[in-house]
Amino acid sequence: MIGAVGLGVIGCADSKPRTEAEAKREFAEQIVNGGYVKMTDVTAKSYDPVTYDLIDVEISNRERVIRAARAEILISREFDTVSLHLIDVVAADSTPGVEAVVSMDSMTTDPVKLAFSVID
Numbered sequence: 001m002i003g004a005v006g007l008g009v010i011g012c013a014d015s016k017p018r019t020e021a022e023a024k025r026e027f028a029e030q031i032v033n034g035g036y037v038k039m040t041d042v043t044a045k046s047y048d049p050v051t052y053d054l055i056d057v058e059i060s061n062r063e064r065v066i067r068a069a070r071a072e073i074l075i076s077r078e079f080d081t082v083s084l085h086l087i088d089v090v091a092a093d094s095t096p097g098v099e100a101v102v103s104m105d106s107m108t109t110d111p112v113k114l115a116f117s118v119i120d
Helices: 020-032
Strands: 041-047 054-060 064-076 081-093 099-106
Touching: 020 041, 020 064, 041 099, 054 081
Parallel strands: none
Antiparallel strands: 041 054, 054 064, 064 081, 081 099
8 A cells, every 4th residue: 555655844044934835936937946855755757836836746756656737735834734635646655565556646754843833
């Protein structure tokens, strides 16, 4: 079975608060401009400049690869977290004893803490 995917704490050294739109833009830019790594690589070919949705997304670690046509960046102002709602997903797991390839309409990554507060 394909397990949950965590992304790690994101954000640069600057911990000043950001709006939800600023947080989405920053996260989208980080992923498109070289990915994001903390035990997991997250990359995207591009992002929509209006919605900041990621296009052609890949999340991978040593055993698992998840590909999605699109991902919506979900920001929680209440908890200062980010997660990805992946759409049109294909996932593969090569963990011995678990080997599987599955497709699904959507899935959401576990929320992870941002390195800054999200404000209105």
